Amino acid sequence: MTSMILPPKQPAARRFVFVAMVLACVVLSPLAVLSGYGLDVITEIMIFAIVAVSLNLILGYGGMVSFGHAAFFGLGAYATVLISTRYDVSPWLGLAGGVGTATAAAIVIGAFCVRLGGVGFFMMSLAFAQLLNSGAIKWRPLTGGSDGVGGLLRPELFGFDLSDAGPMYLFTAAGLVGVLLFMRMVIASPFGHAMVGTRESSLRMDAIGYQTRRIRLAAFAVSGAIAGLGGALYAFYNGFVSPDALSFGMSGMILLMVILGGKGSLLGPVLGAGLFLSVKNIVSTHTSHWLLIVGCIFVACVMVCPDGILGFGKRLFRSGERR
Template identity: 35%
Template sequence: MKRLLWIALAALLASLPLWQIGDYYVNLASQILIAALFALSLNLLVGYAGLTSLGHAGYLGLSAYVSGWLMLNLQWGHLPAALAALAATTLMAALFGLIALRASGLSFLMITLALGQILWGVAYRWASVTGGDNGLSGLTRPSPFGLDLGDASLFYWFTLAVFALIWGVAAVWVRSPFGATIRGTKDQPRRMSALGYNVWLIRWITFIVSGFLGAVAGLMYVYYQQFISPHSLSLANSAEMLLMVIAGGAGTLAGPVVGAALVVLLKNVASAYVDRWIMLLGFVFLFIVLFVPSGIVPGLAKAWARLRRAGPAEGASTIEPKLAKEAS
C-alpha cells in the first residue's frame, strides 16, 4: 500500500502540468518544490544533527548571487556559473562550519544568525557588485538539451527532476551507516565520542552537505525568479524555512516538503483572500505546536499507527464474546 501511494504521488506530480490548470498554479508548484528543496537542506542540520540554524538563507543567496554575477558581468554560461556558485557556497559552508561548530545549542544558533547577517550586510552594502537594494536583474534560465525553460511546464518538470534527484540522494544518505552516526551525535554525543566517533567531524561534514544542498536550492531560486536581492539572505527568509521544517516534521524526509507546501500555499493563495494572512499563518503554527508538536508528518504517522492498533483490538473484542457463548 505504501509503495502504491508513492507511485501514485509521483505520477500525480509528473502529470500536473497536463491538467490544464494554468501557468499560475504550475508556477506555484515550482515554488513549492524549490522551497521544499531548501527546507530539505536545512532539515539535515535541524532534524538529523540537532543543530538549529538561523543563517541558512545565506547559502541560498550566496549561490544565487555568484551565479547571477558571473553570468551578467563575465558572460559565463549557465553550467560553469552554476558549478562555480556551488563550489564557492560549499567552501563558505565549510568555513562557517569551522566557526559555528565551536559551540552548540543556543550559542550555535546565535553564531549562525551572526554569520547569516554578515552575508546579508555584504549583499546590502556592496552595491557595486550586488546591486544593493535593486539586486541583480536581467538573468535568464538555462536551456538544457535545447529546451526553453521559460515555459512554465518545462521549468516545473526541470525543477521536479532536480528535486527528485536531491531528495533521493538525501534519503539514501540519511539511511546509510553515516546517517545513523549523524542521528547518534544528536541523541547521544558523549556516548558516540566514547565509542570512538569524531562527533565534531561528523557534524562538520553534515554542515557542509547542508550548505551544498542550500546552494542547489539557490540556483533553482534564481532560475525561477530571474532576479536576486538581499532579501533572499535575510533573517526572515531563514526563519521562514525553519518554520517549514518544524511544521512539517524535523527529522523526516516528507516533513520539509509538507511544511514548504503549507507555507507557500498560505503565502500565495490565502493572502489573496485574507488581508492578514500572516496572522493566519501564526494561528496555523500555534495549532501545530499545541496539537502536533512533533510536526504534521510525525503526527499523522502516530495517528495512523494508533488506528491500526485499535482496529484488530476492536475486532477481537467483538469476536471473543461470541466464541465464549458458543463454547458454553
C-alpha cells in the same frame, strides 16, 4: 525514531518499479492539468522543498538548530545571478558557481558553528547569516544593495527552453527527486547513522571514537550545498535576487517549513514547503494580514503538533490502532 530512518525491507526490484511509477505519475500529472501559472507555483514550492530538505538534514537528523540557513540559499542565488550576468557566461556555469559558493561558505561557517552546541550554534548561525545580509546590502557595486540584482535569463536544456513553465517545472522536479534520493542514501549510510548518533548523544559518540565535530561539519557542508542548489534554482526561477533571500525572516520561513511538515523525516519538509507556500499564495490574495497568519501557523504548530503534520498524522493513526 530509528524506524523512520531504516528503509522497510521489501523485495527491492518490485518496490523500485512501484516507487518509480508513482513518482512519474506525481511529477507528470500537473503538466497535463495545470496552466503556466499553476506550474510556476509548484516549481516555487519544489525549490523551497529542496531548501527545507537541506535544513532538515542538519536539524532533523543532526540536531543542529540553525537560524541562518538563508545564508546558503541566498549565497547560491546571488552567485548564480552574479556569475551569469556580470561575467556573461552560461547560466549553467552560474548554477555550478552558486552551488560551489554555498558549499565553500558552509564549510567555513560550519567550522565556526559546529564548535558550539545548542543555543551557541543557533546564535552563531544567525550571526553569519546577518553578516552576509549586511554584506549584500552594503556592497552595492557588486550586489546592487537593497535593490538586488536581476537580469538572469534561463538557459536551454536538451533543446527545451527553460523560460517556458513546463520545462522549468520538469527540471526543478528532477532536481527535487535527485535531492530526495541522495538524502535517502545519506540517511541510510553509516554516515547518516553516525549523524543521528551524534544528535542523540554527542558524548557517547565521542567515547566510542567517532569524530563528532567532523561528522557535524560534513553534515553542515552537505546541507549548505543542497541549500545552495535550491538558491541557484531560485535564481533561475526568479531571474532576480535581493537581500531578502539572506534575511532573518527567510531563515525563519525555511525553519517553519521543516517544522510544519515534520523534522527528521524524508518527506516532511517537502510537505511543509508545499503547505506553507500554498497557504501563503491563497491567503495573500485575500488579506494583507499575511504576517498574522504566519505567526498563528508558527504558534499553532508549536503548541498543537510539534512533530509536524507527519508526526501528528502518525500519532492519530497510532491512537486509532490502539482503540
